Amino acid sequence: MMKVYECCGIESVTKKVYCSSCGKEIxxxxxxxEEGTVYSYTVxxxxxxxxxxxxxYTVALIQLxxxxxxxxxxxxxxxxxxxxxxxxxxxDGAYVFKKVGSSKVLHxx
Amino acid sequence: MESLRxxxxxxxxxxxxxxIVPHMSATQLTIDAALKAxxxxxxxxxxxxGLITCNSFxxxxxxxxxxxxxYLQIKPKLCYSVLTGGGTTFSLVEHAAAAIVAGLCxxxxxxxxxxxxxxxTKEKAMTSQASTGHPQFESIYGPTVPAxxxxxxxxxxxxxGTTSEQFAKIAVACRKHASLNPAAxxxxxxxxxxVINSRMIADPLHLLDCSxxxxxxxxxxxxxxxxxxxxxxxxxxxxxxGEGHHHEHISQALDFTTSGATDSSKLAYxxxxxxxxxxxFAQIYDCFTPTVLVELEDLGFCEKGEGGAFVDSGAxxxxxxxxxxxxxxxxxxxxxxxxxxxFALTEAVKQLRDQAxxxxxxxxQTALVHGQGGIxxxxxxxxxxxxxx
Ligand SMILES: [Zn+2]
Numbered sequence: 259m260m261k262v263y264e265c266c267g268i269e270s271v272t273k274k275v276y277c278s279s280c281g282k283e284i285x286x287x288x289x290x291x292e293e294g295t296v297y298s299y300t301v302x303x304x305x306x307x308x309x310x311x312x313x314x315y316t317v318a319l320i321q322l323x324x325x326x327x328x329x330x331x332x333x334x335x336x337x338x339x340x341x342x343x344x345x346x347x348x349x350d351g352a353y354v355f356k357k358v359g360s361s362k363v364l365h366x367x
Numbered sequence: 368m369e370s371l372r373x374x375x376x377x378x379x380x381x382x383x384x385x386x387i388v389p390h391m392s393a394t395q396l397t398i399d400a401a402l403k404a405x406x407x408x409x410x411x412x413x414x415x416x417g418l419i420t421c422n423s424f425x426x427x428x429x430x431x432x433x434x435x436x437x438y439l440q441i442k443p444k445l446c447y448s449v450l451t452g453g454g455t456t457f458s459l460v461e462h463a464a465a466a467i468v469a470g471l472c473x474x475x476x477x478x479x480x481x482x483x484x485x486x487x488t489k490e491k492a493m494t495s496q497a498s499t500g501h502p503q504f505e506s507i508y509g510p511t512v513p514a515x516x517x518x519x520x521x522x523x524x525x526x527x528g529t530t531s532e533q534f535a536k537i538a539v540a541c542r543k544h545a546s547l548n549p550a551a552x553x554x555x556x557x558x559x560x561x562v563i564n565s566r567m568i569a570d571p572l573h574l575l576d577c578s579x580x581x582x583x584x585x586x587x588x589x590x591x592x593x594x595x596x597x598x599x600x601x602x603x604x605x606x607x608x609g610e611g612h613h614h615e616h617i618s619q620a621l622d623f624t625t626s627g628a629t630d631s632s633k634l635a636y637x638x639x640x641x642x643x644x645x646x647x648f649a650q651i652y653d654c655f656t657p658t659v660l661v662e663l664e665d666l667g668f669c670e671k672g673e674g675g676a677f678v679d680s681g682a683x684x685x686x687x688x689x690x691x692x693x694x695x696x697x698x699x700x701x702x703x704x705x706x707x708x709x710f711a712l713t714e715a716v717k718q719l720r721d722q723a724x725x726x727x728x729x730x731x732q733t734a735l736v737h738g739q740g741g742i743x744x745x746x747x748x749x750x751x752x753x754x755x756x
Contacts, residue, residue, distance in 0.1 A: 272504060272619070298525070298623060300517035301570035302509065307490055309509030317508045319518060319618060330504045330618050339525040352507045 259289035260345070262327045269327040292345035293358070294322040294329075296337050318343075320355060331355040372638050373755030375464045376595035376602035377587050379408025380713040385583030385701035386552035389485040393423035396480035396584035396703075398438055404476065404586035409599030415588070417445035417466060417475035419459045421705045425486025435478065445472045452740020453652055454610075455479070456709040457747035461608045463589045473591055479706035480584020489580075501616040513577050513655060514569035515617050515742045520657035521571060522623040527672035531571050533679060534656035535562035538575050538698050540684045541653060545695025547685070547726035552579055553699045562656075576656040581701035585709035587716070592755070603716045606641065606733070607750035609634020617742035627746040628665035628737060635748040636667070641733065643667040646750075648718060648728045649689055649735040650711035653696040659683075662737055663691075666748065685726060693718060693726050708738035712749070719753050 262269050264286040266279035277284050299318035302309075309315070316333040320343060331353040333343060340361025347354045381403030383396045391399065397420065405412060418441065420432040428434045431448040445466050449455050456479055463475035505515070523529045539559055545551035557575060565574040595602035611627030611634075614620045636642055643666065651666070653659045660674035668689055669677040682688040694700045694714035697707050715734045717723045733752035739745060 270619070272501075298518040298522040300510075300514045300521060300572075301567075302511060302514045303567045303569065304511065304513075305509055306511060312509065315509065317510050317514055317518075328618065330501075330508050330510075332508055339521065350507060351503070 260292050260322065260329070262288045262290050262322065262325050264288055269325050271327050271329045288325070290325045291323050294320040294343060295361070296333070296339050296341045296343060297321040297328055298339060299333065299337055301336070318355070329353060333357065370638055371461070371464045371468055371608060372606055372640070373604050374468045374592055375589050376592050376604045377716050377751065378590050378595050378598045378600060378602055379404040379410060379588035380716045381407050381586050382550065382710055382713050383480065383584045385550060385703070385710070386581055387484055388482065388582035391482065391582065393426040393480055393482045393486055394438065396482060396582065397435055397478050400480055400584035400586040401435070401439060401476055401478045404478070404588050407600065408588045410474070410588065412439050412441050415441055415474055415476045416443050417463060417472035418443040419463055419475060419477045420448050421450055421455045421459070421479045422448050423481045424704055425482045443472065445475065450705065451745040452705060453654060453708050454738045454740035454745035454747045455705050456712065457736065457738040457749050458610055458745070460587065460589060460605070460712070460749060461610065461747060464605050464608065467589065467591050473594060475589045476586060477589065478584065478586035479709050481703040481706055482582040483704045484580050484582045486582070501618055504618050505616055511569060512742070513572050516655040516657060517569040517572045518617060519623050519661065519743065520655070523657060523661060524571065526624055527675065529660065529675040531563055532559055533675035534571070534576055534660060535559040536678045537653065537656040537659045537683065538562050541692045541696040541698040544685060544693050544726055545699035548694050548700060551695040551700040552581055553695070572655055572657070578654045578697035578702040578707070579699070581703045583701045583703045583710070584706055585713045587709070587712060601720050601753065603719045603751050603753065604755050605749065606752050606755065607635035607637070607639030609638065609748050611746040612744065615741055615744050620743070624661060625671065626661055626665050626739070626743040628662050628739065628748065631746040631748040632666045632737070635735070635750050639750040641750060645733055646689065646735045647731040647733055648693060649691050649737070650693070650715050651691050651737050652708055652711070652739045653692055653698050654702070656698070658739065658743070659691065661743070662739070666735065666737060685728065690728055693723065693728060711738070712736050715751060719751065
């Protein structure tokens with residue numbers, strides 16, 4: 259499960275101390291499944307030096323399932339917006355997701 | 368708040384040499400731009416009682432504006448630096464106008480310069496830009512600045528059917544305009560195919576969808592409308608201005624395809640009492656081609672989602688309904704980082720003074736100039752014109 263921090267209906271994967279709506283300390287931590295759909299993505303061909311060994315690599319924003327929060331991830335396969343993805347591993351603190359279903363198939367069924 | 372409409376005017380503008388300028392440091396470019404703007408206005412440095420700058424990446428100075436005042440040996444009553452990315456330059460104009468109207472000072476020199484190309488290694492230029500990434504949820508994924516804008520481009524393509532060709536047409540138009548500007552860094556004409564066939568940087572952005580990395584500086588001088596008529600050049604009045612700030616990190620943005628430009632332009636139009644149709648041309652921040660397309664929509668030049676069709680219509684080229692980036696923009700004129708959009712303002716002023724040579728927009732009376740910084744994070748819209756109606 260992944261942690262999402264919630265207060266006043268605002269959900270984020272970023273843990274902030276104070277709620278931007280009510281100003282109180284955020285205490286509600288929700289466990290959400292480690293899966294979602296591709297919200298947007300890019301394939302980076304020209305990387306910064308410290309990521310050169312990975313290039314080309316896909317960085318995507320994932321709309322988490324059962325949550326309003328989005329999370330950044332690297333994805334192993336080539337993807338399209340709307341594809342279903344699932345957490346595969348965490349490498350140096352970075353989420354790595356893998357594709358488990360296509361947006362195309364989903365629309366047709 | 369008292370409206371700033373028609374209360375101040377730009378009376379001096381200047382650009383340094385731009386592009387690859389290894390023989391000048393960032394500080395030297397700053398001072399060069401300042402002195403040239405004074406000359407353009409027909410002022411001496413002692414006529415300046417306000418100084419606003421933005422710091423340099425290549426040559427960072429802790430108290431930047433103070434250091435520039437010291438270099439010029441002026442003793443301004445108002446002196447500070449601002450940093451809101453590419454939107455910095457125009458927020459400086461708004462703050463200068465507010466300071467003048469509030470009586471804090473009467474004539475403000477706004478000067479910005481940097482040497483991103485020659486003062487930094489390519490890698491350092493890249494990392495300094497990428498340091499805007501969120502430490503936990505962006506930077507560790509290795510996104511470059513183009514990659515963060517690519518996320519926006521991809522979302523717009525998916526939602527509205529926008530194509531790579533439509534993005535490319537923006538780069539083609541800017542290059543066409545740069546070809547008419549002897550000062551521009553890149554002047555050789557390019558085609559849509561050239562853009563599409565250029566090296567992929569971060570899908571769907573190709574090399575020619577990305578702005579340049581340059582050296583250069585620009586300055587403007589703002590004074591009260593009452594004083595403005597006494598100087599060498601036709602005054603160009605500030606008619607409307609507004610800012611919009613929605614987020615810092617794009618991964619935290621609530622909406623990928625609509626930006627704070629909606630807020631900044633609404634404020635600017637309201638103050639000016641004008642609308643998008645009243646603009647004879649526009650200078651729109653073009654760090655990447657999709658930035659322009661989203662901004663054309665958010666600034667009200669077309670409906671949301673219609674940016675691609677608007678570009679297809681040819682409106683954005685000289686001779687079209689709304690020529691944009693008549694100097695060539697960040698894509699083809701130059702992009703020294705934070706100072707980048709200042710050249711859009713100096714160009715707009717030259718256009719409105721009828722001093723733009725081969726690329727002159729016929730009978731240009733009113734213009735919109737928009738800057739944005741971060742990853743669609745900070746936005747400032749200016750509306751300027753020859754007359755206060
Ligand atoms: Zn709350």
